[in-house]
Amino acid sequence: MSLEAGVASAPSAAQPAKPAAIASYTRARAAGAREERVRIPAAAVVPPAASPSSAPAPEPAPRWPRWLAGAALLLAAAAFALRRRARLQSNEVLAVAAHELKSPLAALESYLALMQQEGKAGGAADTRAWLEDVGHMRTTAAHLRRTIGDILEMTRLDDARIKLEPRPMDLAESARRSAEAFRALAAESRIELTLRAGPAPAWGDPTRARQILDNLVANALRHAPESGTVTVSTGSDGSGRAWCEVTDDGKGVPQAGRARLFTRFARLSPPLRGEPGTGLGLYIGRALARAQGGDLEYASGPAARGARFRLTLPSTRDA
Amino acid sequence: MSAPAPLVLVVDDSDDYRRIISRVLAAGGYRTVSAASAEEAREILTARTPDAALLDWNLPGESGVELSRWMRGDPRWSRLPIMILSVNSRVEDQANGLRLGDASAYMVKPFPPDELLSRLRALLKRRAGAGGAAR
Numbered sequence: 001m002s003l004e005a006g007v008a009s010a011p012s013a014a015q016p017a018k019p020a021a022i023a024s025y026t027r028a029r030a031a032g033a034r035e036e037r038v039r040i041p042a043a044a045v046v047p048p049a050a051s052p053s054s055a056p057a058p059e060p061a062p063r064w065p066r067w068l069a070g071a072a073l074l075l076a077a078a079a080f081a082l083r084r085r086a087r088l089q090s091n092e093v094l095a096v097a098a099h100e101l102k103s104p105l106a107a108l109e110s111y112l113a114l115m116q117q118e119g120k121a122g123g124a125a126d127t128r129a130w131l132e133d134v135g136h137m138r139t140t141a142a143h144l145r146r147t148i149g150d151i152l153e154m155t156r157l158d159d160a161r162i163k164l165e166p167r168p169m170d171l172a173e174s175a176r177r178s179a180e181a182f183r184a185l186a187a188e189s190r191i192e193l194t195l196r197a198g199p200a201p202a203w204g205d206p207t208r209a210r211q212i213l214d215n216l217v218a219n220a221l222r223h224a225p226e227s228g229t230v231t232v233s234t235g236s237d238g239s240g241r242a243w244c245e246v247t248d249d250g251k252g253v254p255q256a257g258r259a260r261l262f263t264r265f266a267r268l269s270p271p272l273r274g275e276p277g278t279g280l281g282l283y284i285g286r287a288l289a290r291a292q293g294g295d296l297e298y299a300s301g302p303a304a305r306g307a308r309f310r311l312t313l314p315s316t317r318d319a
Numbered sequence: 320m321s322a323p324a325p326l327v328l329v330v331d332d333s334d335d336y337r338r339i340i341s342r343v344l345a346a347g348g349y350r351t352v353s354a355a356s357a358e359e360a361r362e363i364l365t366a367r368t369p370d371a372a373l374l375d376w377n378l379p380g381e382s383g384v385e386l387s388r389w390m391r392g393d394p395r396w397s398r399l400p401i402m403i404l405s406v407n408s409r410v411e412d413q414a415n416g417l418r419l420g421d422a423s424a425y426m427v428k429p430f431p432p433d434e435l436l437s438r439l440r441a442l443l444k445r446r447a448g449a450g451g452a453a454r
Binding site: 099102103104113114136269 | 333334359406428430
């Protein structure tokens, strides 16, 4: 943080002595001390070091104006509080992530316990049931792997370590490819997947746009009812933005849960089919969209049935 | 004619756990009816009358603990044996789960299949011995 870096910069001969509080804070930071233990004393100004007796009488030491010392102390305290808050939030996310990993791991352990018990009871000959269990365990392990992948993606996004390659792109083409990728899965679930592609020239990273759309279509297919419909449509609005909407005719998101929809690990309703999501897809999707100058929103009306998600991207670099 | 096997309501958003618990309970001589959310469970409760309920704490939307609390407010389920299941294994989690949900028991996932059966059996026995009061 630049604010903190400015406060805790190394002392130099050309600069006046730092207030004791800041020097102590800097030393504590350099020594890796816990920030909770850094104390900020009331005294704000350090007297200059004593000169050798043979030297000519020194000039009066420069003193920091009181207001400047006070401001520096306030800045140091604010930086301390900000870092502490960030660390608490980070710990909270870590706790939730750990819980998300514990659940599938517990399921794997329970499968193994069940197989072991059935084996002891003489069920070892029932290899078909065991093979089914192994299949379920593989699915669960894959879910665990996806969750870990999404957690890593989330941390990269939070730390702004995702490299985007924006360029002129066709959002309609991304939508078409995404719809095609899921067509077989939709047919298997007897869901009608419709593409209504209007012109949607955009400025964005096609790979990341596709990642967002794939997640939206996969979600829609999980929540659409049997023999339901999922529609992917694209276009450009009057303000020079390209958009893509993915709608389904499932239950939609309850009004009460919409505020949490794009938060980490938000799962508001169980899917009707397929594997549950990791709870990070929409969070990641919105972060990716915003990093490209666009947005991802829930666009269903208050009383509307079904879910409608809308991805927007700028149509040009300067839009 | 013998009495039908006890019916257990299993509420868990994990396909794995609904499958595992149903299999363990079937092996122990129980019938099960399962739901993936509190909302689904409420629908089931309008038509079925379970003898016990196993509720996962962390459900999408309304939690298992909230569902348990809601059930306790209904005279039909106020004395039903309710067990909260969760991967939250700290003692304070267990105390909170029991207190907030007014549940009969708490079990940490993963659990040995035998232990689930023995604890469920004990709850049902206690309820039968107390003339329908399991809490």
